[in-house]
Amino acid sequence: MYIFTTLVTTIPFLFTFATARPQARALLPSVDTCANIDVNILTLLNIPDATNSGHLQACVCASTVGPFVQANAQASLASSLVGEDTVVNALLNVILGMGSQCMYPVHAVSLCLAEAPCDFGVCITMNDASSC
Secondary structure: OOOHHHHHHHHHHHHHHHHOOHHHHOOOEEEEEEEEEEEHHHHHOOOOOOOOOOEEEEEEEEHHHHHHHHHHHHHHHHHHHHHHHHHHHHHHHHHHHHHHEEOOOOOEEEEOOOOOOOHHHHHHOOOOHHHO
């Protein structure tokens, strides 16, 4: 009876431990939407842009649009005027409206190139980000 009770209480714990590991999610192929966008971000947000300082041309994936907005000069300028969430949402609408659905194999890293939005590289080892 003791062995049965131990198994009944241990098996759910082991199942939770096995399914909660972050590596388990990394083994699944990923899907993203990527696009080579060529827009004036200020005009897109209905902000007058007499100097064309809002022209934005880049390949961006939906999963990375937040960090892109923070790092890109034109997107950052727009964020300072209308807020980061507004810029992220506007670019997401563009990406989702004109982008390509990309399917990446296990251990792949998106390379999003203008001529090939779904291009990718493959990590040498899954636990070493420096190998990507």
